Structures are given as structure tokens and as C-alpha cells.
Amino acid sequence: xxxxxxxxxxxxxxxxxxxxxxxxxxxxxxxxxxxxxxxxxxxxxxxxxxxxxxxxxxxxxxxxxxxxxxxxxxxxxxxxxxxxxxxxxxxxxxxxxxxxxxxxxxxxxxxxxxxxxxxxxxxxxxxxxxxxxxxxxxxxxxxxxxxxxxxxxxxxxxxxxxxxxxxxxxxxxxxxxxxxxxxxxxxxxxxxxxxxxxxxxxxxxxxxxxxxxxxxxxxxxxxxxxxxxxxxxxxxxxxxxxxxxxxxxxxxxxxxxxxxxxxxxxxxxxxxxxxxxxxxxxxxxxxxxxxxxxxxxxxxxxxxxxxxxxxxxxxxxxxxxxxxxxxxxxxxxxxxxxxx
Amino acid sequence: xxxxxxxxxxxxxxxxxxxxxxxxxxxxxxxxxxxxxxxxxxxxxxxxxxxxxxxxxxxxxxxxxxxxxxxxxxxxxxxxxxxxxxxxxxxxxxxxxxxxxxxxxxxxxxxxxxxxxxxxxxxxxxxxxxxxxxxxxxxxxxxxxxxxxxxxxxxxxxxxxxxxxxxxxxxxxxxxxxxxxxxxxxxxxxxxxxxxxxxxxxxxxxxxxxxxxxxxxxxxxxxxxxxxxxxxxxxxxxxxxxxxxxxxxxxxxxxxxxxxxxxxxxxxxxxxxxxxxxxxxxxxxxxxxxxxxxxxxxxxxxxxxxxxxxxxxxxxxxxxxxxxxxxxxxxxxxxxxxxx
Numbered sequence: 001x002x003x004x005x006x007x008x009x010x011x012x013x014x015x016x017x018x019x020x021x022x023x024x025x026x027x028x029x030x031x032x033x034x035x036x037x038x039x040x041x042x043x044x045x046x047x048x049x050x051x052x053x054x055x056x057x058x059x060x061x062x063x064x065x066x067x068x069x070x071x072x073x074x075x076x077x078x079x080x081x082x083x084x085x086x087x088x089x090x091x092x093x094x095x096x097x098x099x100x101x102x103x104x105x106x107x108x109x110x111x112x113x114x115x116x117x118x119x120x121x122x123x124x125x126x127x128x129x130x131x132x133x134x135x136x137x138x139x140x141x142x143x144x145x146x147x148x149x150x151x152x153x154x155x156x157x158x159x160x161x162x163x164x165x166x167x168x169x170x171x172x173x174x175x176x177x178x179x180x181x182x183x184x185x186x187x188x189x190x191x192x193x194x195x196x197x198x199x200x201x202x203x204x205x206x207x208x209x210x211x212x213x214x215x216x217x218x219x220x221x222x223x224x225x226x227x228x229x230x231x232x233x234x235x236x237x238x239x240x241x242x243x244x245x246x247x248x249x250x251x252x253x254x255x256x257x258x259x260x261x262x263x264x265x266x267x268x269x270x271x272x273x274x275x276x277x278x279x280x281x282x283x284x285x286x287x288x289x290x291x292x293x294x295x296x297x298x299x300x301x302x303x304x305x306x307x308x309x310x311x312x313x314x315x316x317x318x319x320x321x322x323x324x325x326x327x328x329x330x331x332x333x334x335x336x337x338x339x340x
Numbered sequence: 341x342x343x344x345x346x347x348x349x350x351x352x353x354x355x356x357x358x359x360x361x362x363x364x365x366x367x368x369x370x371x372x373x374x375x376x377x378x379x380x381x382x383x384x385x386x387x388x389x390x391x392x393x394x395x396x397x398x399x400x401x402x403x404x405x406x407x408x409x410x411x412x413x414x415x416x417x418x419x420x421x422x423x424x425x426x427x428x429x430x431x432x433x434x435x436x437x438x439x440x441x442x443x444x445x446x447x448x449x450x451x452x453x454x455x456x457x458x459x460x461x462x463x464x465x466x467x468x469x470x471x472x473x474x475x476x477x478x479x480x481x482x483x484x485x486x487x488x489x490x491x492x493x494x495x496x497x498x499x500x501x502x503x504x505x506x507x508x509x510x511x512x513x514x515x516x517x518x519x520x521x522x523x524x525x526x527x528x529x530x531x532x533x534x535x536x537x538x539x540x541x542x543x544x545x546x547x548x549x550x551x552x553x554x555x556x557x558x559x560x561x562x563x564x565x566x567x568x569x570x571x572x573x574x575x576x577x578x579x580x581x582x583x584x585x586x587x588x589x590x591x592x593x594x595x596x597x598x599x600x601x602x603x604x605x606x607x608x609x610x611x612x613x614x615x616x617x618x619x620x621x622x623x624x625x626x627x628x629x630x631x632x633x634x635x636x637x638x639x640x641x642x643x644x645x646x647x648x649x650x651x652x653x654x655x656x657x658x659x660x661x662x663x664x665x666x667x668x669x670x671x672x673x674x675x676x677x678x679x680x
Binding site: 183184185187189190191192193194195197198199201202207208211212213215216217218219220223224226227228230231233235239267269270271272273295 | 523524525527529530531532533534535537538539541542547548551552553555556557558559560563564566567568570571573575579607609610611612613635
């Protein structure tokens with residue numbers, strides 16, 4: 001039995017004192033692994049979000065405090081709406097090679113590392129830090145805790161005993177915990193999540209910066225697109241299903257690009273009667289990217305009908321066809337799911 | 341020196357071990373006061389919000405668990421958008437008289453009790469539980485802690501040592517902490533606030549119910565009004581000032597009433613360039629209720645120019661006149677404030 005397999009967490013294991021001890025061993029090991037290495041590669045997933053950036057940057061700062069040479073990379077462009085992060089321009093700024101240690105953060109499986117997977121796999125030691133239940137344990141040591149809200153909460157747990165968290169690192173970890181929980185609204189918000197956030201705030205996490213630079217940093221253009229998106233809403237099945245549509249013309253009129261559509265689906269979910277919200281984003285003529293969100297029924301089944309996939313409460317696919325036909329098919333894909 | 345004056349909290353006192361001891365005495369006293377009483381009147385402020393309802397209902401449930409007869413009242417109608425609260429219909433359902441103890445929650449001064457002030461003042465014992473810095477200490481015993489986020493956080497501190505918080509009480513207290521901090525976004529969110537929320541969640545607070553019944557319980561009508569409110573936005577001074585206008589015609593077209601305008605000003609504040617957001621709500625022909633929100637400058641000065649008032653970051657007034665004149669005056673009221 002190797003450490004990697006032992007550290008896979010299950011509900012049964014959580015209450016097992018033997019497992020608890022091993023977890024403590026694991027928590028010691030991540031800092032020890034960093035200490036033993038000279039050059040470290042940290043990789044987060046493609047199209048990085050606040051949690052992957054927060055956890056990756058936090059570990060980079062920790063390793064640098066310990067005198068290590070660190071590159072933090074992703075197989076995507078830097079996401080501009082996170083440019084407020086102090087060290088933002090260090091992402092993808094590759095300086096080193098010949099890494100002793102590779103750390104993957106927030107990557108549910110190895111394909112999420114994109115082109116960096118081969119470099120990661122060449123490292124003599126590799127660590128996989130994640131919170132996705134479906135994680136395929138691709139590294140030599142896997143710290144995968146599906147009961148945790150976010151990779152940042154896992155990182156917090158792994159390093160909080162080591163007196164290495166300064167205000168900047170606390171801010172990075174807080175950012176990831178906050179964004180991955182929908183600012184403490186999603187059901188992955190547990191007492192431990194809020195306790196970690198509390199301690200990070202005490203360690204100097206800059207909540208005001210996170211709120212003003214991320215949550216209250218809409219552009220005029222995006223807020224105008226929001227109005228148009230709301231006005232596009234169509235309701236079906238006694239207002240249980242809402243479909244909003246973002247056309248390329250709307251983006252153009254508002255001076256927005258595709259990244260500005262992030263989060264618009266939440267306006268559908270904010271309506272009390274709605275059980276399933278759908279956002280159709282026009283990709284090309286007669287081709288729509290379709291995102292489903294659900295408050296209960298399994299929308300991955302609906303997305304699967306069009307060759308897509310996802311989770312029970314959040315799924316997506318691409319549907320081609322005339323607008324009205326696509327709308328009709330989407331409504332049917334949801335109602336079929338309900339019928340089951 | 342009586343207990344009432346001793347318990348006024350100041351920054352200097354907070355670090356004083358003598359004060360800390362007294363605070364512990366105070367915390368013991370609230371449950372003791374309830375235990376000594378048979379009939380209790382709890383009053384929250386007029387036009388109650390989530391914090392006043394949460395703290396009042398939580399104390400009612402605690403007192404009832406201790407076998408007491410309790411009325412919880414406000415000098416306003418029950419606010420229908422809080423009807424999801426389990427015990428909602430107990431508000432203003434007056435059954436008793438001849439109270440031994442009056443408790444005011446979340447009332448910054450005695451005028452906030454409205455018509456209930458005279459009944460409150462007749463109680464042989466009175467307690468004032470609040471978190472407003474300006475509280476005028478109107479009761480015999482005053483538990484006023486301005487460093488706390490909310491009345492609910494104060495109540496949590498006062499009763500958390502007594503093993504009386506069940507899941508329902510935890511949900512009520514969590515509701516108030518969450519709503520008064522803008523769901524942990526406002527700068528009154530402290531490490532202690534998140535620690536209290538963490539413990540309440542562990543005690544069974546129903547976060548999912550709060551999120552679905554409060555934060556995600558918009559009506560179709562309200563979300564359509566939101567779109568119209570966004571479209572009404574006008575920007576001034578290089579987008580530093582945004583003014584949105586809600587006319588009576590808009591409310592009528594959307595099937596909304598005045599309570600649906602709550603929170604709309606936040607869309608202005610969500611824009612990165614904006615330092616001051618203003619919402620003008622048409623009251624009568626040529627009369628507007630004006631709300632100011634600020635990210636830094638003191639908008640109470642602006643509101644004061646029209647005979648209104650408020651706090652540095654949130655203030656309001658009524659301005660009469662033709663629409664364009666009112667807009668011009670409002671912009672001037674803000675820019676004059678900046679010039680100072």
C-alpha cells in the first residue's frame with residue numbers, strides 16, 4: 001500500500017483515526033517536498049479560474065519564501081479578468097527547466113494540464129493537489145480531498161500548520177475559496193470552509209480587494225450585456241425552465257466578448273420558480289454553446305443527449321440548428337430528464 | 341458605575357482584560373435575565389430587515405425553549421419577502437401583556453421601536469442588543485458592540501456558551517449575519533464574523549434554504565425590473581458617478597412594487613469605475629427618493645444638502661423637481677463632496 005492510495009479520502013476513512021494520522025503525515029509532506037526541491041513546476045488547469053490561480057500562486061509564493069525557483073504555468077492565455085492579482089504576470093512566465101518537483105493544482109485529471117502534462121510527468125517527484133471527486137490520481141503523491149470546497153482549501157489545510165501564510169498568500173487562498181463556493185453560497189460551503197476563511201482573514205487576506213477587484217469590477221459594457229441577457233429570457237413549463245440567449249450581435253452592440261458572458265446564467269438561477277436555467281451563446285450561424293444549471297434535477301443527462309456532459313447540477317454541450325428548433329430541443333431535453 | 345455604562349464597548353476597552361471579564365458577565369446575564377422572567381416582549385425596528393428578524397426570532401425561540409411566554413413585534417407590517425422564515429407569522433402575533441422583560445434588537449435608537457417604545461419602557465427590565473455605533477443606550481442594560489457585523493452576531497456571542505442554539509436558531513442567526521454583511525462582502529466581515537458563521541453552520545444552520553429562499557428567490561417581475569433599472573443608468577464624471585432611475589411607470593409595467601427596488605443600486609456599485617451609485621425612485625410627480633452608495637467618499641454630506649442623512653457610505657434624501665434638474669443637482673451634490 002503506497003502513500004498515494006492511502007491518501008484517497010472516503011467518508012469511512014474520515015472518521016478513522018489511522019487515516020487521520022496519515023493525513024497529518026501528508027500535510028507535513030507537501031512542505032517537506034518543497035524543501036527538498038530546488039526547481040519546482042506548478043501547473044494549473046486550462047482556462048484557469050480563481051481557485052486554480054489562487055492555489056497555484058499561493059504555493060509559488062510559499063516555495064519562493066523557502067528559497068526555491070518556481071514556474072507557474074497553464075496551457076491557456078492569462079485570463080485578463082484576474083489581472084488584479086498582484087503576481088498575475090508571473091503566470092506562464094517560464095524561467096526555469098530541469099524541475100525536481102511538479103505540482104498540479106485543481107486538475108481533475110491529467111488532460112487538464114494540456115501541453116504541460118509531458119513536462120510534469122518528467123519531474124522525478126509529482127504531487128496532485130485537488131478537490132474533484134472524479135480525480136484520476138495521476139501523480140506519484142495525490143492529495144485529493146473531495147469533501148473540501150476548493151483546491152485553495154486543500155492547500156490551506158496542507159500548509160496552515162507551517163507558519164508560512166502571509167497576507168498575500170492568505171489573499172490568494174481566500175480568493176479561491178470564495179470563488180469556488182460562489183462566495184459561500186454553494187453547498188460545498190462547510191463549517192471547515194468558513195473556519196478556513198476566518199483564519200485567512202485573520203492572517204491578513206484582503207477581502208476588500210477581492211470584493212472590489214473581482215465581485216464589483218464589472219465594466220459598463222458587461223452590465224449593459226446583463227440587461228440584454230435578462231430581456232432575452234424565455235420561460236417554459238410554468239416558469240420552471242428559463243432560457244437566455246446571447247447572440248453575437250448583442251456582444252458586438254455592447255462591446256463585449258465571450259468572457260463577459262460568465263455568470264450571466266446566475267440571473268436565471270436567481271428566480272425562485274426556476275429549477276433549470278439555460279444559457280445559449282451563439283457561436284456561429286446556427287450553432288449554440290449551451291450551458292445548463294439546475295437546482296435539483298440531473299442536467300448532465302440533458303447535455304448528454306447532444307453529446308455534451310458535466311455534473312448533475314451544471315452541464316454543457318453544443319447544439320446546431322435554427323434558433324427556435326434549438327430552443328424546442330433544449331426544453332425537451334430538460335422535460336425528458338424530469339420525466340425520468 | 342452601573343453595568344449599562346460598563347458594557348459600552350470602545351477600542352480601548354476591547355484590549356482591557358477587566359472589560360473582557362465584564363463582557364463575559366454580560367454574556368451570562370442575557371440568558372439569566374430571560375430565565376428570571378415569565379413574559380417577554382421582543383421588539384425589532386420598523387421596516388425590519390434580515391438581521392432584526394433573525395436576532396428577534398432567535399431570542400424568541402431561545403426564550404420559548406426555556407419555557408417563557410414571548411411576543412415578538414415591530415411597528416410595521418410583516419415584510420413579505422421574509423415569509424420563508426419558518427416562524428414568520430409569529431411576528432406581530434401579540435398574545436401576552438404584563439411583560440417582565442423587554443428586549444430590543446438591532447435598534448440604533450429608541451425611535452426605531454415606533455409605537456412599541458412606550459410598552460418597552462413600561463417593562464421592569466429592559467435590554468438593548470445592538471451593533472450600531474450611534475446606539476443611544478436607551479435600555480437599562482445595553483449590549484452594544486459596534487465592532488460586530490450584526491445584531492445576530494451579538495446575539496450569537498451572548499448565547500453561544502449556553503448550549504441553547506439548535507438548527508432553527510442557528511439558521512435565524514446565520515440569516516442575519518449573512519444579510520447584514522452583504523453575504524460576507526461588506527467590510528464589517530471580520531474573522532470573528534466568519535468564525536461565528538462557521539459554528540452556526542456546524543450547529544445546523546440551513547444555508548441551502550437561506551440561499552434558495554432569500555438570495556435566489558427573485559420573481560420574474562423583479563428580474564425584468566432589474567433589466568430596466570440597468571438600462572436607465574446614466575454615467576457622469578468619467579463613469580465615477582452612476583444614476584439609475586426607477587419610475588412609477590416602470591414598476592407598473594413590470595408588475596412590481598416599491599419593495600422590489602431593494603438592492604437594485606448594487607448593480608451600479610458592481611461597476612469597477614463607479615465610486616458613487618445613486619438610485620432615484622419616483623415617489624410622486626416631480627418627487628424622487630434618492631439613495632446614495634459610495635465606495636469611499638462621504639455621501640452623507642451630499643444627502644444632507646437636500647435635508648437627508650445617513651452614513652459615510654450609504655445615505656438618502658428626497659429631492660423634488662423636474663427629472664433633469666434633479667439629476668443635475670444630484671451630480672453636483674456628489675462632485676461638491678469630492679471637491680471638499
